[in-house]
Structure formats: C-alpha cells, structure tokens
Amino acid sequence: MTSRDGYCWTPKDGLKAGVPSLGVVTPASNICSSEATYDVVVIGAGYCGLTAARNASLEGLKVLLLEGRDRIGGRSWSSNIGGYPFEMGGTWVHWGQANTWREVLRYRMEKDIESSFDFSKGVKHFELNTHQGSATMSHEDEDALLDSALKKFTNVDGVYGRVMIPLPHDTFHNPGSIALDSQSAQNRIDDIASTLSPQERAALETFILLCSGGTLETTSFHEFMHWWAMSGYTNQGMMDLLITWKFREGQSTFARRFFDEAVATKRLSYSFNTPIERIKDNVSDVEIITRTGRKFRALRAISTVPLNVLSSVSFEPPLPAGKQAAIRIGHVNQTVKVHAEISNKDLRSWTGITYPYNELCYAIGDGTTPAGNTHIVCFGGQNKHMDPETDIPRTQKAVSSMFNPDHYDGKSVDIQRLVFHNWSKDEFAKGAWFFPPPELLAKHLDDMRARHGKVVFANSDWALGWRSFIDGAIEEGTRAALEVRKEIEDLRTERATL
C-alpha cells in the first residue's frame, strides 16, 4: 500500500509524493458506529500509541486507536522501494535500549537486525569537507577524531559526566546538572574552543547537530550529556547505540507486530485518516472530537500527540500553564534526512561530513540496493535548513556536495534515486525527534509528563530514558497503558461495589 507520506524522486519519474509502506493500514477503519463508550481512546499510532493500545487491549480493555495519518509508526516508518527498505525517520535500535529490545526479543526479531556499517568494501574512508579544505582519513582515525573531541566536550567533572549524570533515567539526580541545562552546545564549545583542533571542532559540531537537528545555540548541553550518559559515556557507545543496528526489512516490520497483536485481541477498534481537533473532559468520560466533527467517548484518553503538535488540539478544560508554556517553547529538531541511491558501487564503506556550508552535513554508506547501487543516508537540520522536495536540483547538489570530486578521480556521484520525508512540513510531527532548547527540561519536564484530568499524556518527547527515541515511545506507552488499566479496574470495582 502507498502512504500519502514521503517523497521519491528518480531521473525517470521525477518527484512523486507518497511512497509504499507496510505500515499503511487498510481498510483504514474497523469502527461500525461511534455510539460505544470505550475504556480508553489512544490518540496517535506511533510506537507510543501502538504500545499503549496493544498493552491495554491485551490486558482486557476496550480500546479505540485514532490516527491522523494513513499508517502506523508516527515518526518511524520504512518504505520498501525496489525491494529495499528506506527508513523515513527513526531507524536504529540496540539491545542497550531496554523498552525496544524487550519487544525485539518478545517478537523474536533478534536475528532480524543488521549493521548499517560495512567497512569492508571499496572506498573505506571518511571524508571531511570544511572551510579549511577537504581531507580523507581512515575510519579508525575518524573514530579517534570524534572520540577526542567528545571527551573534551563531555568532561564536565573529570570523569566524562559520570558524576554530573550518574543515573540518566533520573536526569537531574545530581542537582549540579541543572546548570548544564542552562547552557547551549554553543556555550560549551566556546568554553573548550581553545583545546579543539579545527578538524575536531568540525566533527564535534556536526555530530552535535546530527543529534539535535537544531542549531548549536538551540541545543541543550544537558540533553546532549543525557544522550552521552545513556550511551555509556563513550563515543563508541554512542555509535553502537545511536546509529548502528537497523531492521533488515525496515522499521515498519517492527511496528506491524504491535498493531497486529493488538488487532488479534479483538478488543481494538481503530480509525486512520482521523485527525482530532478537540478533547473534552466531561464528568464521567472524555470526549474526542475529530476534525470532521465525529465524536468518540471513553473513560480515559491517552494522547500521544508530540509536543510540537499539541497546540493544534484544543482542550476543555484548558491545559495548565506549565504544559502550555512547554508547548509554546517546543522542541528544536528540524532534521532533514535524505536517502540517495547512487550508482557508485564503491561507496558502501564511505562516511562523510561537509560542514558548515552545505544543507546536508553528515552522511554514511548504509547499504547496497538490489540494483547494486550504493545507498547513502544524509542528514541536515535547522543549522542550514531546506525542504528537499521544493528544489530537487538543490537537494541533489546538497547530496553531491558531501563528496569532493578530488578524492574520486574528479568524478562526482551519480544519483539514481532520492527518498525522504519532510518532517518539518508534516502537520502531525512539526519536526523530527524531540530535542530541547536550553531550560525546557529543567523547567518543564514534569509539566510535559503531567496528566490533565482523564487525559494521560504519553510521548517519547518526555520519556525518562531514551527520550526522543523509539525506546522512549515504548517506555511512555507502557507507562500510560498501565496507569489507565489500573484506573479502569478501580472504576469497575467501584461500580461492582455500588
């Protein structure tokens, strides 16, 4: 099935909106009437909503899942094109990500992952293009460069953050770390600038922007340190946990397991293509009003609407001031992720940075397509933002500028296909994965996590651990389903007692 989401460009067909995905659900609804009162309505069918809906339905609740899109997965989904899965959003997983890996094992998918990196083939170098010039180096030297830079960046306490953030699921466990959240990545770089070589600085800044999708000024230093702590306080840990292991058949094969298991309980109703407009907390239930005016009722609601989208939903009674303030601030991640299929077969083992003058700044060889082409995945963000679909020649140039022809006998890369999702223009995402500006977390993490009457707010954006990751989404969906299930049980017990 083809989703409305995503774009694909080829020389032959030009730009097409909408790409195929296993995540598209058809028929889009299994609801007969709107009359019923559900135990819980789950808004959003990303990993958080899928987890909440699955757990609640497995544990006996009558669940309604509403989703604005035509597909499951939210900010993580894959499109299989020409027998090859392109990851449109969240991609990588690792056994150190508790909530994700618990599900990978539960679904017996532990053999269904493969490494993005294969440093055994053809051009086995890292390419670094900056205002200072263009250099290539081995991947070992690439690791050493970033390792050195990250050690300087993160060493706030003499032990690389282990004292400042000892227990990363309790972000501000050490109150001294709150000050780190007042700092931006730029502030921290300014502090250590004299210790960084130009190459270290370029690699470091690019890597930070790869994580945050913002600018150095809008990137919370604390949140970067939180990622670092979650990854075991090492560059190698970040590589392993953030950007190595992906599903061989694509993310949507994983998301499908959650959805299909929930459907199999026969307690899940769902409606896709159903954006919601209003959530009204009544005395005895909560009412969900869709954009087309349909109404649904449930004893509880779980909203998995991301922070940057929450302002598009109206709440009765209105949300409390703290949550409203967090929504006004929003998160800063405007990552641009562009897949390019290039005919240069030798580039499977290539990685590169072009920074800061290009719209895309970081890229890696990510696979070989059935056609024998090299698949590279490129990242840009708010630092030098573009909408890839609006000007394809410009997007092509941003991709080809990742490669300096000097290193390839004067040849530039030959782009056979581009695949991407414009997350910034996506009304249900308004950005990529959550990344906070300074002070948002210290001031409003608890506000973002707080419930509002019968509505529980769950999203990876405010998870405790792998916040911003698939893992955080599953963490939050698990929390929300458990909270709601216990309340529904209490309601049933009350009624039985009356």
Next chain:
Amino acid sequence: MTSRDGYCWTPKDGLKAGVPSLGVVTPASNICSSEATYDVVVIGAGYCGLTAARNASLEGLKVLLLEGRDRIGGRSWSSNIGGYPFEMGGTWVHWGQANTWREVLRYRMEKDIESSFDFSKGVKHFELNTHQGSATMSHEDEDALLDSALKKFTNVDGVYGRVMIPLPHDTFHNPGSIALDSQSAQNRIDDIASTLSPQERAALETFILLCSGGTLETTSFHEFMHWWAMSGYTNQGMMDLLITWKFREGQSTFARRFFDEAVATKRLSYSFNTPIERIKDNVSDVEIITRTGRKFRALRAISTVPLNVLSSVSFEPPLPAGKQAAIRIGHVNQTVKVHAEISNKDLRSWTGITYPYNELCYAIGDGTTPAGNTHIVCFGGQNKHMDPETDIPRTQKAVSSMFNPDHYDGKSVDIQRLVFHNWSKDEFAKGAWFFPPPELLAKHLDDMRARHGKVVFANSDWALGWRSFIDGAIEEGTRAALEVRKEIEDLRTERATL
C-alpha cells in the same frame, strides 16, 4: 516474615538458619481445591516464573504458580536485617539490561537504585594478595590493571570480540565463534600467558572466576566473551552492567511488584512450600504431581526449574535425548557469596582480591549499615569451595584473609555479622547463576530452550541475552507466557468453532 533459606551469624547469637525476607509469602497458598483445570501452571516463583505468571494472568489466563520454597525470587532475594538489605543472590541491575529495566521503569523504580561503589571514604584502595606478595593500589590503577588484562584476554579478532560476537543475542551469529566454546578460560589464558604480568594474571583469573563460579578449566571462554559483548566489549561496561547498581531496599522489593501485580488480577492461584515431583503430559492436559502427591491439571505448563535441578523432576513421556544430555552436563557455577558486617568504618571504599589460596577471592565495600559498620560482600566458588555454615571460624578466616594486616597498622578486621545463602546445598538451585562449561552451549542451547509437548521450559539458564541474570529470567518468562497465551487463545477459538 522469616524464610527457611539463608544463614546469619553474629558473635552474640551464633549461627542461625533462616533469615527474614519481604519475599516470604503468607499465607503460603490461596488454593481452595485441586479440582480446577488451570490454563497454565507455572512451576517456580523466581523472576522467570513471576514474569510468566504475571503476564499470563494480566492477559486473562487462569494461572497456578507452584513453588518449592516459602518465598518468591528464586536465586535472587534480599534479607533485611537490622534495617539493612543483604542480597543473598542476584543483585545488580542496569538500564542496559533490557528486560529488567523495562520492568524497573514500568514499576517506576528508576529512582530506587543506588551504587554499590562509593570511593569517597576512608581507605580508598584496592588490595591484591597473591602468592607473589601483597600490594595496594588506587582504584584507578585497579581499573587500568583489569582493563589491560581483559583487553588481552578478549582480543580474539583484533577488535576485542566485535567480529567474533557482533550480535550477542545471536550467540553463534558468526560461526567462527563456535570454536571459542570449545575453549576453556584456562586454554585462553595459556595462549596469552606470556603477555600478562603476574598482577594482571591474578586480577584476570579472579575476575573470570567471579563471573563463572567454576574453575578456569570448567569455564567456557565463549560464554565469557558473550558477557563481554553484552557489556559493550569493555571493562568499564562490565563494571557498570554487572556489579554497580542495586535496589536501595533490596531485590525482594522488585520481585514483590511482579507477584503483587499478578495477585491483583484475581486470576492467580499459588502454592508455596510445594515442590513438584512429576510432570505428566496427557492427551488433553498436563498433570503436575507434587512431592506429597497432590495433583494439579492445566492446559499448559511452564517449567522454570533450573538446569541443575531438572534431574529431580520426572517427565512422562521422558525428555528427549538432547535435553537429557544437557541436564547430565549441567552448569558449573558454585559461587559462594558471603556478606560480612565489620566494625572497621574506614573500609567502605575498599576493594580486594586474595587469590588463589583463599576460599574467598574477590570482595568490595558495599555499604554502611545503620549500626555504622562497613558491609563488605565477598565471593568464592568452585576453585576453592567451602560451605560457609559448616565451619564458621574457617569462614571468618576466609573473610579476614581478604585483608592483609600490613596495610592496616597490623590490625585485622573485626567481623560483627555474617550473612549468606549456600546455593550449592540448595535443592532448588544446586548452584548459583548458570555458567556453562565448554561445549554445553554450542551443543545444547537449542535443546535446553526446546519445549516438550505441553511443557514450555523457561529459565535464565538458557536465555538469549543476559543469560544467568535476572534479565534473562524476565526475558524467558516473557517468551513463555506469550507462547502459552497464544496457544490457549487458539484452543478457545477451536472450541468455539466446534
């Protein structure tokens, strides 16, 4: 409540069998009659059985949990004595352990953990006592010593095992790694012996024995590499993941959450003090016969009996040859874990090795008791085995031999209390956590995991990831409950269709 398990010795009261624990369940049974046919009977109330029983009951099955002991937790439980929790078995957890941490987050216990290590107080050194003499060094030097030794030990492929075991949940993913399972730790040490300093070798051998509880000859080199891979291929990762974070109030507070949640479903029946003798697979159900001749029936059984105990249960029809072979081989871990409360307040930040001539070889300062004494936890194993309860003066000597009086102004330590569980003499454990001898896994991992008719075998002993850990127990309990729940659903559907 006081469990029959465990021992406590004090100068005043001498040796007492049985220590208090939150894990003791009272009344020990909530079964009215044996007439009912359950959906599933779960044998064993360790973390694996607790997880299976909880998940199955949450998802609507009628569950019977049978346990030979008077308490939950199996090989992981804590005893609170004098307001201080002593960990009798499995202790440490980490957010990199997927199944465990998913539950820690789900039960909102992420703030309920603390570090065993506190290197800020008094005697801040590591003490190494060997046949070559006695030395002290800083904890930084201790880390560097083991780090250097482990790098030599694990570097089988030039990248510290990353090529040999790239995907640790698929242990033999690289077929080349099967050869590692033919090697013992002793074989590998022989290969690299010329590169190790005497201190490196002593630290390395002690650490390997701390992991396996066997001898160097009976320790599979592959399984050690598996632990190493699970820990991120670094010494620091092993320290973080294996031996750092524990529950502030003790393991049994965690196990209780599973049990209490299962009880709250009202679908869990249970009977403690109920060892089983026989499992009989009939045409339409499975029959469990206890040691006292009580019979229970269920559609399916989940046996969480550990490998070393399986020979005490008879099966009809008999178990297949592969599983029987694995049971005959068994695992090799005969760890002796002894807690000592010592009046020397300055030793909180102390760590030590005394090897190979002492019954205990590795110890750390693990806390300060409410009485102001230092709590140290000591480990020994098959290498030089003792039963701590049979000869208390000898046990005291083994503890005090961890300290060389030369380093403490000629003073020896003053032992105020000993607490321990003799896992080797425990009929329901017959050893500590699973550790395989060479070839057991390569030949029989699949056999151990295989079901037998209506009986699903689940135990951390044959988990894919954190095999031998609490995490592996939860992994296996999750797998078993899901498998059984799907089958029961299918049976119901079949019956409804007839």
